[in-house]
Amino acid sequence: MSKRTLVLGSALIALLVAGAFVGIVIATSGDDDDLVVYSARSHYGEEKPFETFDEREGISTRIFGGEAPELYERLRSEGDETDADVLVTVDAANLWRAEQAGLLRSIRSAALERSVPASLRDPKGRWYGLTVRARTIMRASRRVRPGEIATYDDLGDPRWKGRLCLRSGTSDYNISFVADRIAKDGEPATRRMLERWMTNDPTILGSDVDVLHALNEGSCDVGLTNSYYLGRELEEDPDFGVAPVWADQQGRGTHVNLSGIGVVAATDKPRQARQLVEYLGSAEQQQVLADNNHELGADPDVEPTAEVARFGSFKRDPIDVAGAGRHLDDAVRLMNQVGWD
Amino acid sequence: MGLTTAVRGGLAPARRPAVRLDGWTVSTVAVAMAVAGPLIVLPASFLAAPGALSDFAGLLPDALVATALLVAGVGAGTLVLGTGLAALVAFCDFPGRRWIEWALVLPLAMPGYVFTLFALGSADASGLSLSTIRSPLGAIAVFTLVLYPYVYLLARAAFLAQAGDLVEAARGLGLSRPRAILRVAIPLARPAIVGGVALALMEALADFGTVNLLGVQTFTNAIYKVWFGAFDRDAALQLATMLMTVTLALLMLERISRGRARYAQGGQSGRAQAPVRLRGLAAAAALIGPLLLLGLVVLAPVAQLGAWSLASVRDGLLAPEFALAARNSLMLAGMSIAIVVAVALLLAYGRRASGSRASAAALRVSTIGYGLPGSVVAVAVIVPLGWLDHRLDDAAGVGLLLTGTVIGLFAAYTVRFLALAFQSVDTGLERVPRSLDEAARGLGSDRLDVLARVHVPLIAPALLTAGLLVFTEVMKELPATLLLRPLGGDTLAIAVWQATTESLYETAALPALLIVLVGLIPVGVLIRLSRRAAS
Numbered sequence: 001m002s003k004r005t006l007v008l009g010s011a012l013i014a015l016l017v018a019g020a021f022v023g024i025v026i027a028t029s030g031d032d033d034d035l036v037v038y039s040a041r042s043h044y045g046e047e048k049p050f051e052t053f054d055e056r057e058g059i060s061t062r063i064f065g066g067e068a069p070e071l072y073e074r075l076r077s078e079g080d081e082t083d084a085d086v087l088v089t090v091d092a093a094n095l096w097r098a099e100q101a102g103l104l105r106s107i108r109s110a111a112l113e114r115s116v117p118a119s120l121r122d123p124k125g126r127w128y129g130l131t132v133r134a135r136t137i138m139r140a141s142r143r144v145r146p147g148e149i150a151t152y153d154d155l156g157d158p159r160w161k162g163r164l165c166l167r168s169g170t171s172d173y174n175i176s177f178v179a180d181r182i183a184k185d186g187e188p189a190t191r192r193m194l195e196r197w198m199t200n201d202p203t204i205l206g207s208d209v210d211v212l213h214a215l216n217e218g219s220c221d222v223g224l225t226n227s228y229y230l231g232r233e234l235e236e237d238p239d240f241g242v243a244p245v246w247a248d249q250q251g252r253g254t255h256v257n258l259s260g261i262g263v264v265a266a267t268d269k270p271r272q273a274r275q276l277v278e279y280l281g282s283a284e285q286q287q288v289l290a291d292n293n294h295e296l297g298a299d300p301d302v303e304p305t306a307e308v309a310r311f312g313s314f315k316r317d318p319i320d321v322a323g324a325g326r327h328l329d330d331a332v333r334l335m336n337q338v339g340w341d
Numbered sequence: 342m343g344l345t346t347a348v349r350g351g352l353a354p355a356r357r358p359a360v361r362l363d364g365w366t367v368s369t370v371a372v373a374m375a376v377a378g379p380l381i382v383l384p385a386s387f388l389a390a391p392g393a394l395s396d397f398a399g400l401l402p403d404a405l406v407a408t409a410l411l412v413a414g415v416g417a418g419t420l421v422l423g424t425g426l427a428a429l430v431a432f433c434d435f436p437g438r439r440w441i442e443w444a445l446v447l448p449l450a451m452p453g454y455v456f457t458l459f460a461l462g463s464a465d466a467s468g469l470s471l472s473t474i475r476s477p478l479g480a481i482a483v484f485t486l487v488l489y490p491y492v493y494l495l496a497r498a499a500f501l502a503q504a505g506d507l508v509e510a511a512r513g514l515g516l517s518r519p520r521a522i523l524r525v526a527i528p529l530a531r532p533a534i535v536g537g538v539a540l541a542l543m544e545a546l547a548d549f550g551t552v553n554l555l556g557v558q559t560f561t562n563a564i565y566k567v568w569f570g571a572f573d574r575d576a577a578l579q580l581a582t583m584l585m586t587v588t589l590a591l592l593m594l595e596r597i598s599r600g601r602a603r604y605a606q607g608g609q610s611g612r613a614q615a616p617v618r619l620r621g622l623a624a625a626a627a628l629i630g631p632l633l634l635l636g637l638v639v640l641a642p643v644a645q646l647g648a649w650s651l652a653s654v655r656d657g658l659l660a661p662e663f664a665l666a667a668r669n670s671l672m673l674a675g676m677s678i679a680i681v682v683a684v685a686l687l688l689a690y691g692r693r694a695s696g697s698r699a700s701a702a703a704l705r706v707s708t709i710g711y712g713l714p715g716s717v718v719a720v721a722v723i724v725p726l727g728w729l730d731h732r733l734d735d736a737a738g739v740g741l742l743l744t745g746t747v748i749g750l751f752a753a754y755t756v757r758f759l760a761l762a763f764q765s766v767d768t769g770l771e772r773v774p775r776s777l778d779e780a781a782r783g784l785g786s787d788r789l790d791v792l793a794r795v796h797v798p799l800i801a802p803a804l805l806t807a808g809l810l811v812f813t814e815v816m817k818e819l820p821a822t823l824l825l826r827p828l829g830g831d832t833l834a835i836a837v838w839q840a841t842t843e844s845l846y847e848t849a850a851l852p853a854l855l856i857v858l859v860g861l862i863p864v865g866v867l868i869r870l871s872r873r874a875a876s
Contacts, residue, residue: 006793013679036828042843064828065839069569073720074824077727081734081741083828097572168556175570203472206461206554209844210471219470229844329396329571336399336566341558
């Protein structure tokens with residue numbers, strides 16, 4: 001190879017890269033008319049409400065998926081120039097973060113105020129709950145009788161030593177659960193409860209689904225998961241050997257987190273964004289979302305799926321969004337101190 | 342001038358001047374700084390929020406212990422497995438060696454998180470409980486199995502480049518053949534072996550998917566917890582600074598172990614010494630051992646993923662925009678080859694050409710990114726780029742050009758994977774005797790000319806290796822892509838991750854399978870090319 005070949009070759013490669021680059025930019029820039037949704041909800045089977053929205057309102061959407069904290073970081077760094085118009089999260093804490101950072105804009109809507117109870121939306125209308133998700137005790141139904149466990153605190157009872165399975169402490173759902181307890185019961189009481197759990201040498205697993213499978217297969221007897229995961233398992237296998245226990249029914253009720261939606265402050269399509277929020281927040285579309293994932297609608301009139309209906313109704317303890325939000329870092333620290341990996 | 346250089350080079354080795362401002366030094370330092378510069382936001386976080394980390398001091402002991410365990414375990418594991426297999430195929434002959442020799446590279450195409458997905462998803466069948474797999478030991482096993490090819494590739498190349506007469510000479514001095522290999526061949530290959538282990542370790546330190554799925558509390562996991570659990574970005578960046586210190590220590594260890602030794606040898610390649618022909622049981626073991634390994638690391642996961650993929654197609658559980666993700670992955674990986682390898686070549690040759698300490702130091706700094714988690718690199722890149730972007734937008738009103746597009750992504754890939762390409766290119770260059778440079782210079786060629794006419798042809802295999810490594814790494818890359826991808830820029834790795842975090846193993850299977858299969862293509866190309874070169 002001569003020097004000229006090297007220089008020419010390099011130039012050619014540079015040109016190719018530049019060309020491909022322009023190609024990618026054009027290919028990924030998409031249609032400016034599309035409404036861009038940053039969504040932390042699963043990609044899978046969740047497209048339907050967006051498709052019907054397009055059919056009915058003539059507004060097409062582009063969904064950018066990711067975990068809520070990452071979407072929040074992205075929104076924050078893009079600032080005023082963001083492409084995002086709407087933010088959807090699976091966890092109240094992340095809505096609170098976005099609202100605190102001034103990333104969401106307030107919308108007033110009589111329709112939304114009807115379909116979303118006041119406890120499940122921001123008083124200033126910066127975010128609205130779409131569905132709620134109970135995080136409760138799960139028991140191996142073949143080995144643990146219904147009355148044997150009743151409260152979150154009971155998970156720390158010595159009788160469950162070596163029989164308790166928990167999801168990892170990095171899970172948003174666990175962190176929000178602990179933060180909500182700290183907000184409501186104070187840190188000392190929450191610490192006592194978690195320390196008792198930890199003396200039971202819980203098996204730490206990677207996902208709620210793994211916890212349910214461990215219960216079903218017999219490697220543990222009690223656990224803590226979101227209830228919709230059990231709905232999914234029962235839909236696939238009606239003989240799945242796990243049953244929910246609605247926790248703290250004599251007390252505050254079962255911890256309930258929410259998946260919610262808000263309009264991005266820097267949107268350049270506020271009207272369409274608002275339309276989408278109203279559409280997804282309607283009882284009808286809450287029903288579609290709830291059906292798809294065995295969740296419960298924010299609107300009490302939304303019917304649960306057959307599998308979830310069998311779990312029975314229960315007293316809810318909705319997450320204190322602002323309180324839990326403020327205690328997220330305390331929760332992470334506390335969980336680390338007690339050894340919940 | 343050319344002649345004096347040659348003479349001086351011939352009479353006394355040139356001493357490295359501390360600072361010399363020639364074009365090569367300047368461009369090497371400039372490029373290295375452009376790559377490493379963004380990482381300054383990591384230590385700068387201590388100035389921005391001095392007390393941030395004290396809130397999370399409790400995470401540190403765990404992170405240190407888990408990280409030390411991982412480094413020790415994966416270091417020992419890849420060293421033994423990689424060097425052992427390389428020695429086996431380089432010094433022994435047995436039926437099927439020609440195939441085994443190349444097949445052993447295949448695990449390179451298996452990302453840690455895909456193997457973990459396979460291990461977790463088939464825990465029942467294997468009889469291992471989930472909590473056995475989800476342990477530091479499980480993580481060490483996974484990393485050793487998927488990362489040993491780094492050591493294997495570099496060690497094998499080094500063994501084959503050795504002159505056979507050295508081992509013969511050692512035998513003449515009374516050493517048995519195995520001892521001669523142990524005492525002469527392996528120490529001679531030390532720069533390559535240590536380089537390979539360093540790569541494997543940096544890869545393990547930077548990993549996010551595997552340790553997250555396995556719940557090992559390494560630095561990466563602590564960073565993720567603090568950042569995305571508690572939303573304390575400053576504390577997370579400070580943890581990342583500490584991780585960077587560990588990486589730097591590793592790099593320095595590698596340099597020290599290399600010392601000033603160059604181990605340059607004559608330019609011969611191919612099999613320089615006659616391999617020992619194994620017979621009977623030994624031959625069978627030499628064949629079956631690697632086959633079992635490959636069965637576990639490649640065949641079993643691919644078969645299981647294949648079965649899950651079929652199930653997902655049958656049940657209509659395919660990830661959406663699946664074809665688009667595949668195209669994006671291929672384009673990003675392909676373009677990264679050109680960008681990252683070019684930068685690596687420029688830096689490696691720049692250091693050689695300038696010989697100054699400034700460029701050598703700049704280089705060391707520029708390769709740190711490899712030991713950092715992609716998410717940290719992404720933030721390091723996005724902070725300065727975002728700032729520049731907003732200024733550009735204010736000035737020209739063009740919107741965000743750098744951060745919402747693939748430019749940010751390529752910047753992150755370069756920071757992350759430069760070390761990988763650099764190691765291969767540099768190892769290749771070091772094996773070219775410096776006397777060749779001097780000779781070519783003596784004949785009147787300038788530096789660029791020498792690069793084009795002497796080095797590039799001589800190190801073409803090294804460049805290819807570098808390109809191959811970058812391609813497969815970008816295909817597998819997850820956390821930086823998650824944070825920096827443009828709208829509509831989802832990749833296969835992202836499809837796998839999103840499905841896995843939902844515990845939808847069947848949906849994750851097809852994109853995962855494609856990552857593995859596409860990763861096999863460049864491995865195959867490399868194998869073909871190298872075999873042709875060898876024959």
